[in-house]
Structures are given as C-alpha cells and as structure tokens.
Amino acid sequence: MPEQSRMDKQHQGKSVVSDQVFADEGWTPRLLHPLMGADPKTLFQVLRRNGGTDVRCLPHITLAIATCLARQPISAVEAWRMAQLRQRAPEMSPPIFIVGHWRSGTTFLYELLCQSPQFNYVSPFAAGIPWDFLTVTQFFQPLLEKLLPKDRFIDQVQVTASSPQEDEIALASMQPLSFYHGLYFPSHLQENLATGLFLEGCSDTEVQRWERAIALLLEKLHVQNPQGQVLIKNPVYTGRVNQLRSLFPAAKFIHIYRNPYVVFQSTRNFYVKLFRELALQSVSRLSMDTLDALIFQCYTQMMTALQQDVADLPPEQFVELQFETFEQDPVANVETIYQQLKLPGFESAKAGFKRYLGDRRTYRKNKYTFPQA
Numbered sequence: 001m002p003e004q005s006r007m008d009k010q011h012q013g014k015s016v017v018s019d020q021v022f023a024d025e026g027w028t029p030r031l032l033h034p035l036m037g038a039d040p041k042t043l044f045q046v047l048r049r050n051g052g053t054d055v056r057c058l059p060h061i062t063l064a065i066a067t068c069l070a071r072q073p074i075s076a077v078e079a080w081r082m083a084q085l086r087q088r089a090p091e092m093s094p095p096i097f098i099v100g101h102w103r104s105g106t107t108f109l110y111e112l113l114c115q116s117p118q119f120n121y122v123s124p125f126a127a128g129i130p131w132d133f134l135t136v137t138q139f140f141q142p143l144l145e146k147l148l149p150k151d152r153f154i155d156q157v158q159v160t161a162s163s164p165q166e167d168e169i170a171l172a173s174m175q176p177l178s179f180y181h182g183l184y185f186p187s188h189l190q191e192n193l194a195t196g197l198f199l200e201g202c203s204d205t206e207v208q209r210w211e212r213a214i215a216l217l218l219e220k221l222h223v224q225n226p227q228g229q230v231l232i233k234n235p236v237y238t239g240r241v242n243q244l245r246s247l248f249p250a251a252k253f254i255h256i257y258r259n260p261y262v263v264f265q266s267t268r269n270f271y272v273k274l275f276r277e278l279a280l281q282s283v284s285r286l287s288m289d290t291l292d293a294l295i296f297q298c299y300t301q302m303m304t305a306l307q308q309d310v311a312d313l314p315p316e317q318f319v320e321l322q323f324e325t326f327e328q329d330p331v332a333n334v335e336t337i338y339q340q341l342k343l344p345g346f347e348s349a350k351a352g353f354k355r356y357l358g359d360r361r362t363y364r365k366n367k368y369t370f371p372q373a
Helices: 004-012 040-049 055-070 072-088 106-113 124-128 133-147 168-172 180-184 186-198 204-224 235-239 241-247 260-278 288-309 323-328 330-341 346-362
Strands: 096-099 229-233 252-257 318-322
Touching (some): 040 180, 072 133, 096 106, 096 235, 124 168, 124 204, 168 180, 186 235, 235 241, 318 330
Parallel strands (some): 252 318
16 A cells, blocks of 8 residues: 555646546537436435436436336346345355555456456446346346447446446445446535545445445345355445445455556546546536546545555455556466465466456557656
8 A cells, every 4th residue: 555645746746737627518428327227216316416417418317217217127026036045045255355546457457356257246237237137137138238338438448248347336326325426426526425435424324225235236246156256346445444344344355556646647537538428417617626636635545544444454354466566477466366365266267367368468558648747
C-alpha cells in the first residue's frame, strides 16, 4: 500500500485542468442500461434519491422499468429455487476478494485467476440480472450472449459469456448503496461515492440490506458450483475490508497496487468513458477539477482504510503485490499468491494460466503521458 504521497503530487501537478468533463454533445448513454436488472424496490428508490433522469433518457428508464416489472415472475421462481438449493448445498468455503483501486490491474489478475476451474466468479449474466441469472441462463443464454458488448467500455478487454465481472453492478441492482449509482446519476456523484464507497451517512437498515444482498449473491454463485471457491473482484472493497471480515471472518484478500500516476490518469479516463455510456443525467455541469478532487480524495481514503483494516490479518489471509512486478511474471506471482494464502491446485491450474497469457499477447494497454511539474 505504498506510494500514496505520489498520488498527492499528481493531484497537485499541472495535469489537473478546469473544464467540464464533456459537453452533452458527447453524451450517448446506451439504451440497454444495467438498471434493467434491478428489482422494483431498488429501481424506484434509486430514481427517487437521485432526482430521476434527464428527458433524453426517458426511453432508457422506461425500458428499465418495463424489463424490471416483466422479470418479476422469473425472480419469484428463482427465489423459490434458491430456497431448495441452499438446503442441499454444502457449506461455502471462505470467499477470496481481490481489492485495489480502479485501474490498478485488478481485472488482469482476476481474469488470470479465473482460468482455474476451482473458482466461482461473477459472470456477465450474474452481474446483469443478479435476481434471475440461475433461471434465465438455463433457457435464454444464447439470446443473452448476443446482447453482450464486444469489449469493456473503458479499455479493449474482451467480454464473453465466461468473462469474469466485478459484483458491483449486480449489487447496484439489488439495493441503493453503490458506487455505480454515481455513474448513473452524475448530478449526485459525490453523495453516491460517500455512501457507495464508505457507507457515510447510511442507516443500519441500509447497511444491513447491502449485507443481505452480497450474502445472497455469493450464495447463488456457490449453489451454481458447490465445489468451487467464490472469487470476487471489486475495487470498492479496498476501503471496506473490515465490513467484509465481519460477514466472512475467514475470507482471504489479495491487494494489487500500481504506479499512482498511471492510476490517476487512467481513473479519469475510466470515469469519462463510463459517464458517456451509463449516465442518465447530464454530465455538462461536472468539471474536471471536481472529478480530479474526488478521485484523489477517494484514493487517499480507500488506502488509509485498507492499511487499518488489514493490519491484524495473518499472512494466509492477506497478500499484496505490485502490478508492475506482477506484469513481468504473472505465473510466478500467482504461485506466490497460492502459497501465501495456502490455496491448493496451483500445479493443475498452471497450464490454464499460461494458455490465457498466450491468448492475451495481442492486448494493448492505454498509454498515458505525464507533464513535468
């Protein structure tokens, strides 16, 4: 968890500009919005809290409401199925959480580890329709696969039916505390970051609802493959390790960190691209100054919380690695993760790791330049 002071210098440098993130002319939200996977209570609560949508997004939210209501019979069937499945499923192994600020290499590490069949992870369908994915994928997976985007909005990482996803989009459709609600409703970005990242100002009832949502999601992943160990990647959890430990005392954590100069620039790009795709309100009133300040504040707060939350974790529950070192020899670093966390199965999974890395050789990262201070 080093280099926080370097992020401070980046924030103070000349790269910070005073300008709007982008004008409305550059705002083209996708019609098939993630909120289509929400339940009615969450959808209407999130809309009410955030002041609704801009007029140009009425088709988007109308489709989300229609889909949400149409899915309710399927959701009821899935709730009944879960009641049966949980009775037959064995006890769930302690989950593993990959944490680290956005753009720190969490996706690369997550996708690599998920090449091992020993792990259960969030599929695009679990992320998109968390209330129904066990049932819907049994009957409509070929259709759903046609609706998947070719790649992620923020980089060139390919998306397929088996691509591991973070659980935050799913949780954003299950209850009202989510970082993603700030991307959907940028007029309320700061409030959603405070509640969705750090639970600031949240009631006990709201927090308990979030806890029930993540418990249900992980339980669904478990009953889908009872022999596997649940593996989750979510940058949000970088600042919430203590909360996860209270829910899953034996959970294991992998923290990956990266040059904060790159993280800062890449996170700006991350926000701008996701606003274009997901915002249901105009972003024209949001300045780059405001966005930069929020990025810096969140990075600092998350890293401080992480340092405090993992201080008493034993080595077999917490491992940390630097992205730049990991990138040089991914397989050797994964072996270190397995050894420190006392995970079985590395040798049998190694061939899959190498195969994935071979297929990934054509991937090109986004490049960033840094002005002299």
